[in-house]
Amino acid sequence: MVRMARRPDYPLSTTLTGWVFAFKISVICPNMPNSFKPRPLKNLFTANGCWAGLLETGGLRQIEVESISKMLACGTSILGVKHYTCGNHSCPHVKYLCNTCHCRACPSCGKKATDQWIAVQNNRLPDCSWQHLVFTLPDTLWSLFFYNRGLLDTLFRLAADNLLYAGKRRGLRIGLFGALHTYGRRLNWHPHVHLSATAGGLDEQGVWKNLAFHEKAMRHRWMWNVRNTLLGLWGQLTLPPELAHITHESDWRHLVLNAGGQHWHIYLSKKTENGRKTVNYLGRYLKKPPISGSRLAHYTSGASLSFTYLDHRTQTYQQETVSQADMLRRVVQHIPEKHFRMIRYFGFLANRVCGQYLPKVYEALKMATPGPVPKLYFAQMAKAFLNVDPFRCVLCGADGIHGGDQRADGAGTDPQRSGDRADEVRETLTGGRCVRT
Structure with a gap:
């Protein structure tokens, strides 16, 4: 029997909700509410040709153009298609699943990566007291890190050094992991570092000892290290427009040494019994865009949109209305x-030494050595979320058989990951137009 099926030109995805295309959603998942809108971030970028307009205007970083191009192509035939035939040879059904982008700017791909990361960390982190800390900067210095993004690497290192130094003074090797955030609740530029550290560490004899972090001492060391680093970079940084008046080293020293006064904020949370709370908190933001799809679900392709955020100063929820173009700039x-x-x-969790020290930590804490974490697959997530097996035939219920990969141009099986063809993807999405950067 000859099996024929029209190749899809509608977006499908191999992650969680994206594969459920709009006009068949009621058939595949009848319990899904009518208000469900797959991939709301895509809608924000494509509505009114706003993203295409920003490409024409220019001023975007290369990585911004590349990442958004991949995100918009995710779950479409641009990145190639996997086709599955029914295991029942008397059934003519064929299913197509479009490839995904695996990009950090994509909320759909980020969901799977986030869940996998959370599972791995919750499995391997030692069961001991943990403390979450946040290192911030005065707002007068934020723009320096925007125009000199290489400084973000230094910022991360200085924050971690603060905690490692506290452990070293007690003769302890502690463990910590952290994440760099560059955004605030309003999606404004606000670089700060989140760190979660063990409230204890191993001494030279392999004995676990408790450790307390002192906010005042850490704040002074944080201020000194950041200021000293910036002072040594005079003449090597790109100054933002609002600091164009600084033309002499004396002006630079005055700015750096007086920024924020003595009130640089460091937040120390209460100790927790383990690191799972911090892992689950950070996991929501690490591998996904800075704004969730649920906050964009109300967007109806208008020229502006409103969003709600919690104002830390007043502890009240505020609403802000911005233009579509402004929102895109804030996101990218x-x-x-x-x-x-x-x-x-860092510490005994650092990649180069964790294999050596983690077994000693487990032994000191009388923990069993954890086993490997099973890899998370798309089918598991689809079954859990939609109660549907995406690889099972919708006609006869037989399992699907992978029939190969096919590129959008019909070239057949592609041995190279189609998601890596960034230039080709961008060419397809922009219609071959030159993108000014």
């Missing part, structure tokens, strides 16, 4: 540079 500015690691591990 937080896309990290290529190969920049937003999550880092």
Whole structure:
């Protein structure tokens, strides 16, 4: 029997909700509410041709153009298609699943990556007291890190050094992991570092001892290290427009030494019994865009949109209305540079030494050595969320058989990951137009 099926030109995805395309959602998942809108972030970028307009205007970083191009192509035939035939040879059904982008700017791909990261960390982190800390900067220095993004790497290192130094003074090797955030609740530029550290560590004899962090001492060391670093970079940084008046080193020293006075804020949370609370908290933000799809679900392709955020100063919820273009600029500015690691591990959790020290930590805490974490697959997530097996035939119920990968141009099986063809994706999405950067 010849099996024929029209190749889809509608978006499908291999992650969680994206594969449920709009005009069949009621058939595949009848319990899904009518208000459900898949991929609301895509709608924000494509409505009114706003993203195309920003491309024409220029001024975007290369990584911003590349990441958003991949995100918009995610779950469409632009990135290639996997096709599955029914295991029942008498059934003519064929299913197509479009490839995904695996990009950090994509909320759909970020969901799977986030769940996998949370599962791995909750499995391997030692069961001991943990403390979450946040290191912030005065707002007068924020723009320096916007125009000199290489400083974000230094910022991460200085924050971690603060905690490692506290442990070293007690002769302890502690473990910590952290994440760099560049956004505030309003999606404004607000670089700060989240760190979660063990409230104890191993001494030279392999004995676990408790450790307390002192906010005042850490704040002074944090201020000194950041200021000293910035002072040594005079003449090497790109100054933002609002600091264009600084033309002499004396002006630079005055700015750096007086920024924030003596009130640089460091937040120390209460100790927790384990690190799971922090892992679950950070996991919501690490591998996904800075704004969730639920906050964009109300957007109806208008020229402006409103969103609600919690104002930390007044502890009340505020609503802000911005133009569509302004919202896009706020979102893309937080896309990290290529190969920049937003999550880092230090102390006995550092990648180069964790294999040596983690077994000693488990032994000191009388913990069993954890086993490997099973890899998370798309089918598991689809079954859990939709109660539907995406690889089971909708006609006869037989299992699907992978029939190969196919590129959008019909070239057949592609041995190279189609998600890596960034230039081709961008060419397709922009219609071959030159993008000014």
